[in-house]
Amino acid sequence: MRYSKQRKEILEIIKTTNSHPTADWIYERVRTQIPNISLGTVYRNLRQLVDNDLIHARTVNGMVHYDGNLGDHQHFYCTDCGILYDLDLSLEDFVSEITENLGHVIHECDLQFNGICNSCQQEQ
Amino acid sequence: MRYSKQRKEILEIIKTTNSHPTADWIYERVRTQIPNISLGTVYRNLRQLVDNDLIHARTVNGMVHYDGNLGDHQHFYCTDCGILYDLDLSLEDFVSEITENLGHVIHECDLQFNGICNSCQQEQ
DNA sequence: CAAGATAATAGTAATGATTACTATTATTTA
DNA sequence: TAAATAATAGTAATCATTACTATTATCTTG
Ligand SMILES: [Mn+2]
Ligand SMILES: [Mn+2]
Ligand SMILES: [Zn+2]
Ligand SMILES: [Zn+2]
Numbered sequence: 611m612r613y614s615k616q617r618k619e620i621l622e623i624i625k626t627t628n629s630h631p632t633a634d635w636i637y638e639r640v641r642t643q644i645p646n647i648s649l650g651t652v653y654r655n656l657r658q659l660v661d662n663d664l665i666h667a668r669t670v671n672g673m674v675h676y677d678g679n680l681g682d683h684q685h686f687y688c689t690d691c692g693i694l695y696d697l698d699l700s701l702e703d704f705v706s707e708i709t710e711n712l713g714h715v716i717h718e719c720d721l722q723f724n725g726i727c728n729s730c731q732q733e734q
Numbered sequence: 735m736r737y738s739k740q741r742k743e744i745l746e747i748i749k750t751t752n753s754h755p756t757a758d759w760i761y762e763r764v765r766t767q768i769p770n771i772s773l774g775t776v777y778r779n780l781r782q783l784v785d786n787d788l789i790h791a792r793t794v795n796g797m798v799h800y801d802g803n804l805g806d807h808q809h810f811y812c813t814d815c816g817i818l819y820d821l822d823l824s825l826e827d828f829v830s831e832i833t834e835n836l837g838h839v840i841h842e843c844d845l846q847f848n849g850i851c852n853s854c855q856q857e858q
Numbered sequence: 859c860a861a862g863a864t865a866a867t868a869g870t871a872a873t874g875a876t877t878a879c880t881a882t883t884a885t886t887t888a
Numbered sequence: 889t890a891a892a893t894a895a896t897a898g899t900a901a902t903c904a905t906t907a908c909t910a911t912t913a914t915c916t917t918g
Contacts, residue, residue, distance in 0.1 A: 612865055612914050633904080648868045653905060655866090668844070669793050672876090673904080688851035695851065713852035720792070720846040727812035727819065728837035736885055736894055757875080772897045777876060779895090796905090797875085 611662060619643050620655045621678075624665050630675040630685075630694040670694060686714055735786060743767050744779045745802075748789050754799040754809075754818040794818060810838055 611617075619640050624631065631639070637652045656676060659665045666677040670687055675694060684697040686708060699707055708714050735741075743764050748755065755763070761776045780800060783789045790801040794811055799818060808821040810832060823831055832838050 614866060614913070616867075646868075648870090650869075650906080651867060657906090668846075669796060670846075672793060672796075672798075674796075684845045684847075686847045686849070686851065688854055689848050690850050690854040693851060697847075708847060713855070714847070714849055715855065716847050716849040718848035720844075720848060721808045722792075722794075722844040723808075723810045723821075723832060723838070723840050724813050724842035724844060725810070725838055725840040726814050727810065727817060730812055730814040731837070731839065738884070738895060740896075770897075772899090774877080774898075775896060781877090 611658065616640070616644060616647055616651050617655050617658075620652060621659060621664060624659070624676050625678040628679065628696065630668075630670075630677050632673055632675055636676065686712075688714070689717065735782065740764070740768060740771055740775050741779050741782075744776060745783060745788060748783070748800050749802040752803065752820065754792075754794075754801050756797055756799055760800065810836070812838070813841065 620636060623636055623639050633649075633653055633656055636656070637647075637649050640647055640652065656665075656667070660667045660676075663680070666680060667674050668677060668685070669675075671692075679696060684699055684704070686695040686697050687693075688695070697704070697708070705716070708716060744760060747760055747763050757773075757777055757780055760780070761771075761773050764771055764776065780789075780791070784791045784800075787804070790804060791798050792801065792809070793799070795816075803820060808823055808828070810819040810821050811817075812819070821828070821832070829840070832840060
């Protein structure tokens, strides 16, 4: 992976913002530094950075949000303002942490594990 | 909400399958019963059924999967075969349940809460 | 420091899932 | 039965993302 100023700038933007920006937001932001950058370049770099595990991607409401925080953490998504908050929870008491300490109201708990299932392991 | 045979058939398909089908899969399936049904009709009905809480929708890998199981449950997504398994976990020991009892290998834990955040509640 | 090798870019076209539109048809209600 | 209107089929439009291509920038190696 070579380092272009486009790639450096995109990575810098994601690393220095904690608002989980979308591709379009990043595109508008990087254009203030590199006005003639292509939207295709932004998407291509985002995919490369995700593939090389330099950033993370997560889909919220059908839109991909990018995350420069690589540490193991969870999120709270507000369906009203659309902010995707970082959470750092012990799994035992995460519900009371959110509702009592942070004061958020939980409408939905979206919990999903990804990995390789039992039957797929048998086949290898 | 009136009841057309298209709507009845779509709901029936989702309620009687536990494989979390996509819009396109449902479209192909319902076409065996109603050959000239429109893809637009499938999408329109899926949205209506979700809005009226008769089915649930969840996005996995950028594709929307529909779920006729309205009970509170979690999922295990296999990145190899793409199967989205239902889980019914007590939150205390869900990891050992998945790894030890079910034999799946967890690569990712995707945990997200949706609701109304503290600051949004203040404004109302 | 060249110079060749090739990864990355800008610009644009294509894709694919979903939504919008419109004239027609089916369902409900009285 | 007939008016009111929700739903439909078919198609066009949208929008995020990906693919393509000729050109440019970066890396490597002598
Ligand atoms: Mn985060
Ligand atoms: Mn399910
Ligand atoms: Zn909020
Ligand atoms: Zn599997």
